[in-house]
Amino acid sequence: MSTLSMRQHGVLRSFSNLLYRRxxxxxxxxxxxxxxxxxxxxxxxxxxxLGQSFYTFDDFTMSVLPEFTLANYKNLFEIANADIVLRTFxxxxxxxxxxxxLAFPMAYYMARYASGVEKGFFYVAVMLPMWASYIVKAYxxxxxxxxxxxxxxxxxRLGLTQGLExxxxxxxxxxxxxxxxxxxxxxxxxxxxxxxxILPIQxxxxxxxxxxxxxxADLGARPAQTFRNVLLPLAIPGVIAGSIFTFSLxxxxxxxxxxxxxxxxxxxxxxxxxxxxxxxxxxxxxxxVVPIVLIGIYLNLAKRLGAFDAL
Amino acid sequence: xxxxxxxxxVSRIFGQTRAVDNVSVxxxxxxxFSMLGPSGSGKTTSLRLxxxxxxxxxxxxxxxxxxxxxxxxxxxxxxxxFQDYALFPHMNIRDNVAYGLMVKGIGKTERERKAxxxxxxxxxxxxxxxxxxxxxxxxxxxxxxxRALVNQPRVLLLDEPLGALDLKLREQMQVELKTLHxxxxxxxxxxxxxxxxxxxxxxxxxxxxxxxxxQVDAPKLLYTRPKTTFVADxxxxxNVITGALAERITGQTQPFSIRPxxxxxxxxxxxxxxxxxxxxxxxxxxxxxxxxxxxxxxEQKLFAVMVANQDADDHALPVIGSQVQLSWPVSAMVMLQxx
Numbered sequence: 268m269s270t271l272s273m274r275q276h277g278v279l280r281s282f283s284n285l286l287y288r289r290x291x292x293x294x295x296x297x298x299x300x301x302x303x304x305x306x307x308x309x310x311x312x313x314x315x316x317l318g319q320s321f322y323t324f325d326d327f328t329m330s331v332l333p334e335f336t337l338a339n340y341k342n343l344f345e346i347a348n349a350d351i352v353l354r355t356f357x358x359x360x361x362x363x364x365x366x367x368x369l370a371f372p373m374a375y376y377m378a379r380y381a382s383g384v385e386k387g388f389f390y391v392a393v394m395l396p397m398w399a400s401y402i403v404k405a406y407x408x409x410x411x412x413x414x415x416x417x418x419x420x421x422x423x424r425l426g427l428t429q430g431l432e433x434x435x436x437x438x439x440x441x442x443x444x445x446x447x448x449x450x451x452x453x454x455x456x457x458x459x460x461x462x463x464x465i466l467p468i469q470x471x472x473x474x475x476x477x478x479x480x481x482x483x484a485d486l487g488a489r490p491a492q493t494f495r496n497v498l499l500p501l502a503i504p505g506v507i508a509g510s511i512f513t514f515s516l517x518x519x520x521x522x523x524x525x526x527x528x529x530x531x532x533x534x535x536x537x538x539x540x541x542x543x544x545x546x547x548x549x550x551x552x553x554x555x556v557v558p559i560v561l562i563g564i565y566l567n568l569a570k571r572l573g574a575f576d577a578l
Numbered sequence: 579x580x581x582x583x584x585x586x587x588v589s590r591i592f593g594q595t596r597a598v599d600n601v602s603v604x605x606x607x608x609x610x611f612s613m614l615g616p617s618g619s620g621k622t623t624s625l626r627l628x629x630x631x632x633x634x635x636x637x638x639x640x641x642x643x644x645x646x647x648x649x650x651x652x653x654x655x656x657x658x659x660f661q662d663y664a665l666f667p668h669m670n671i672r673d674n675v676a677y678g679l680m681v682k683g684i685g686k687t688e689r690e691r692k693a694x695x696x697x698x699x700x701x702x703x704x705x706x707x708x709x710x711x712x713x714x715x716x717x718x719x720x721x722x723x724x725r726a727l728v729n730q731p732r733v734l735l736l737d738e739p740l741g742a743l744d745l746k747l748r749e750q751m752q753v754e755l756k757t758l759h760x761x762x763x764x765x766x767x768x769x770x771x772x773x774x775x776x777x778x779x780x781x782x783x784x785x786x787x788x789x790x791x792x793q794v795d796a797p798k799l800l801y802t803r804p805k806t807t808f809v810a811d812x813x814x815x816x817n818v819i820t821g822a823l824a825e826r827i828t829g830q831t832q833p834f835s836i837r838p839x840x841x842x843x844x845x846x847x848x849x850x851x852x853x854x855x856x857x858x859x860x861x862x863x864x865x866x867x868x869x870x871x872x873x874x875x876x877e878q879k880l881f882a883v884m885v886a887n888q889d890a891d892d893h894a895l896p897v898i899g900s901q902v903q904l905s906w907p908v909s910a911m912v913m914l915q916x917x
Contacts, residue, residue: 476662478660478661478664479664479666481651481658482658482666483666483681484630484631484651484652485631485651485652485656485658485726486652486657486681486725486726487678487682488677488681489652497666501668
């Protein structure tokens with residue numbers, strides 16, 4: 268009896284006892300800080316931004332007026348702006364597709380074969396580039412891809428300079444030099460966002476019990492059939508998660524398009540210009556809505572195709 | 579004679595571990611063959627060797643006379659029921675069961691009909707539209723069974739299929755598996771660590787220990803005529819007596835086993851010529867319903883004695899701490915090889 272009452276001494280102790288008895292109170296305390304952050308700071312500012320996309324920007328006074336208008340959205344469909352949207356969109360699609368093909372074999376190996384130290388090595392190797400400053404990496408690539416840089420040197424040694432010149436002459440993929448070409452920009456985007464594709468796919472593959480693959484083989488499926496019917500469907504949620512990262516990060520980026528590749532704005536650079544240089548926040552906000560809508564359409568499509576059935 | 583499965587001096591070595599160590603065994607066509615042993619004894623690896631998930635390091639495995647080395651699982655005429663069922667979570671039950679037929683290119687209508695038949699066979703008709711996550715453990719077990727059987731394998735491999743089920747369901751499934759085996763007439767190879775399960779279901783049982791097979795026999799022979807100390811100890815409850823104590827009782831050092839149900843208490847007096855015995859102190863008495871188990875300390879060895887409760891009222895059971903004389907018929911003793 269005395270030990271029992273001794274245990275109940277102390278404010279902290281009676282507080283934890285209270286939390287133990289009232290699990291709702293406990294959950295409330297647990298969730299209030301993140302919900303405040305997420306609900307007010309995060310979503311709140313997002314909706315405030317979206318709300319401003321319906322505000323009016325006065326070109327003469329260069330000021331924002333809280334008057335409802337759809338003019339900003341109408342502007343999006345003007346040829347110059349639609350051009351920006353499409354350029355960014357196709358780059359994001361290309362980067363995402365390339366990332367999937369590069370990431371899948373790597374993630375597959377990490378999930379199914381690597382173990383112990385080797386697995387640790389792969390984790391570090393995948394994430395190490397993310398520890399370095401993103402701007403430094405992007406600048407680094409401008410040097411690597413520049414004329415007189417290492418890539419040009421290797422191509423010259425291989426005697427492929429003419430082939431490169433011919434390739435760079437192609438519309439939509441080429442440019443004056445590698446570092447000012449679409450393909451160069453595409454390579455840097457893919458390099459920067461690849462870890463965001465590898466890790467979700469790896470996590471999805473890791474959750475697939477080996478017995479499922481054995482069961483498939485046991486039931487007569489050749490390895491290609493097992494891949495198509497069992498492994499791939501179970502990895503798709505990871506692919507979708509990764510592609511949301513690569514897709515939306517490319518759609519929103521404003522630094523790589525400035526440093527590498529030909530002239531021509533991206534959504535990110537446009538938002539930056541509208542908001543930073545011109546102060547046209549309503550138009551910047553309208554541009555911000557584009558990636559949100561695109562991701563929404565993409566997720567909806569993925570859901571309809573049954574990508575999340577395994578979840 | 580062609581055997582369903584024949585191991586000839588098969589070993590499977592992982593690094594320093596001989597998971598399967600020079601095993602030779604023949605499984606007859608149509609029999610219910612169990613591989614019994616503790617975890618790590620090599621029984622599951624042996625099953626995986628038959629399924630094709632593992633390849634033997636040395637030796638030969640023949641399935642219906644055909645060398646199996648190098649043949650991948652998807653080209654073998656055997657199907658497996660996995661311990662964790664391994665149902666595909668993204669497919670409904672019908673597609674799970676029809677999977678083997680689908681990958682073989684059988685048309686949708688026919689494979690769905692056969693899948694439904696297989697589901698009827700395991701008493702789950704009409705469950706085709708559900709997902710594996712919506713079924714109970716016992717139902718998933720049946721689906722796994724249907725998914726294997728729909729391919730009409732000549733050998734069905736079962737890897738501790740009842741391990742995750744509770745006792746009542748397990749007993750019910752044992753009966754159903756037995757019935758299914760009789761009905762289908764194909765070879766069942768059943769891996770289990772549960773000796774009761776192996777004894778009650780099998781035509782023959784192979785007892786594994788440390789990667790080797792200690793004995794292959796029909797359940798009754800395994801129980802009444804174990805060959806090694808390991809088999810005597812692992813199959814049923816036995817008093818395995820070795821070394822100096824064995825020498826004191828029988829006059830020779832060869833180990834022997836005596837089952838608890840063959841031991842009786844004699845208060846005093848000389849033992850008749852056809853009986854042997856030893857004196858000890860009662861350490862514990864446990865009530866088990868139909869029987870009671872009395873544990874008697876003899877030197878370092880704890881003897882288990884089983885007394886049928888209908889024959890004995892409480893007075894007939896010895897008191898803890900009392901001295902008793904144990905005795906048993908010589909004919910009930912089994913001389914063993916050290917193992």
